[in-house]
Amino acid sequence: MPNTNILSFYISLFFLVLSFMLVIYSTLYRKETIEIRNQLGIALSREVEALLTINIFLALLFTLIIAAVIIFLSSLVPR
Amino acid sequence: MEYQRSDCIDVTEEETKTCITLPEEKILVCKREHKLIPLIACAIILFMASIFTVSGGLLIFLFLESIPLLFSFLLLMGILTLLAVTKIIIDWYFHIYAITTRKIIEIRSVPFFGEYIDDLFLDQVRTTEVDAKIPSFFHELLNMGNVTVGFDRPSHDKVFALFNISKPRQTAMYLSDALEELMKPSQVWFQEGKPNEHVRISEDIFNGRVANA
Numbered sequence: 001m002p003n004t005n006i007l008s009f010y011i012s013l014f015f016l017v018l019s020f021m022l023v024i025y026s027t028l029y030r031k032e033t034i035e036i037r038n039q040l041g042i043a044l045s046r047e048v049e050a051l052l053t054i055n056i057f058l059a060l061l062f063t064l065i066i067a068a069v070i071i072f073l074s075s076l077v078p079r
Numbered sequence: 080m081e082y083q084r085s086d087c088i089d090v091t092e093e094e095t096k097t098c099i100t101l102p103e104e105k106i107l108v109c110k111r112e113h114k115l116i117p118l119i120a121c122a123i124i125l126f127m128a129s130i131f132t133v134s135g136g137l138l139i140f141l142f143l144e145s146i147p148l149l150f151s152f153l154l155l156m157g158i159l160t161l162l163a164v165t166k167i168i169i170d171w172y173f174h175i176y177a178i179t180t181r182k183i184i185e186i187r188s189v190p191f192f193g194e195y196i197d198d199l200f201l202d203q204v205r206t207t208e209v210d211a212k213i214p215s216f217f218h219e220l221l222n223m224g225n226v227t228v229g230f231d232r233p234s235h236d237k238v239f240a241l242f243n244i245s246k247p248r249q250t251a252m253y254l255s256d257a258l259e260e261l262m263k264p265s266q267v268w269f270q271e272g273k274p275n276e277h278v279r280i281s282e283d284i285f286n287g288r289v290a291n292a
Contacts, residue, residue, distance in 0.1 A: 008145040015151045022158050029162075032190040033169055040173070040186060048172055055165050062154040069147040 009073045016070055019063040026055040089245065101181060107257045108178040108250055112243045113223040117171040121164050128160040176241040178254060180261055183228065183239050199239060204230040206258045211251035218243075226251045228258075 030052040037044050089110040132153065139149045173188040184198035206228060213224035224247030228239045244250060 005145070008143050008148040011143070012148055012151050015148075015155045019155055019158055022162060026162060026165075029165075029169075029190055036173060036188050036190055036194075040188060042173065042175065042186070044172075048168065051165055051168065055161055058161060059158045062158050065154055066151045069151045072147055073145075 005073060005076045009070065009076075012066065012070045012073055016063065016066045019059065019066050023056065023059040023063055026052075026059045030056060103180075105180045106177065107180065108176070108241075108254055110176050110241060110244045110250065111174060112171060113221065113245045115221055115223065116243055117167050120167045124160065124163045124167065128156060128163070132156040176244065178228075185239075197239075199230075201258075201261065206262060207231045209251050209255040209258065211247040213247060222246055224248075226254065228254070 033044070033052060036042075135152055135156070136149055139145065139152055170189050173186065173190075175186045177184050177186070181202070182198050182200045184196065187195040208227075208229040210227045210229070211224055212227065213219050218224050223243055223245055226241045226244060226247050230238070241247075241250070
């Protein structure tokens with residue numbers, strides 16, 4: 001059981017890194033999209049802008065939840 | 080078949096202003112791909128993501144027996160799927176075909192992955208044909224297809240194609256009429272009622288004497 005918990009802990013850590021990278025990606029993606037909108041002058045609809053913002057918030061929220069899961073798993077790992 | 084200008088404008092007036100570079104320029108056609116194209120892509124992504132999530136979730140649950148880890152995996156897959164769906168929508172949104180009274184332009188911008196802008200000035204070419212093609216029953220059912228505009232300029236060996244747009248027949252007919260009207264005043268081959276002077280000139284200079292005069 002402890003070995004499984006350690007493995008779960010490290011896999012969760014990997015998931016956390018991945019999801020944090022996705023938060024950065026979604027933030028930069030929104031910035032890039034707005035830059036393209038300004039360059040080309042193509043107006044973004046409200047729905048699309050909302051989708052881009054929701055992406056960032058959800059990615060951040062999920063990352064925080066994964067971080068909480070890691071804290072929970074770390075309490076199970078024997079010291 | 081009846082057609083209206085609104086059949087050829089998918090993009091709002093606010094957005095179409097970007098394609099106009101001269102005060103007297105007017106938008107003839109401005110379209111994106113059919114809305115079903117990103118929907119199909121999203122459905123494929125969701126299907127693949129659900130298969131991957133279920134199989135990965137089962138592996139985690141069976142071999143690691145960790146509910147928190149399974150929960151983390153589901154959240155990660157959720158983020159990935161959401162980002163993939165967003166990318167498909169944004170790619171579709173920034174892919175526009177516009178035909179104005181001055182030029183034909185295709186804008187395709189993919190954030191982080193590049194940009195493609197192809198424009199062609201109508202005063203430099205002669206439009207020879209405008210074709211509508213509905214390749215399959217599926218396309219016919221959805222009133223979706225391709226419209227191609229052909230040119231005679233020797234250096235421009237390709238046709239300009241608007242792929243998978245809605246109402247292709249109406250668009251092609253409207254475009255054909257609009258381009259014909261547009262080229263009439265400026266091009267010599269549209270001038271009617273004039274004598275065939277080119278033939279007479281060639282006859283005049285043949286062997287240094289006037290033939291059939």
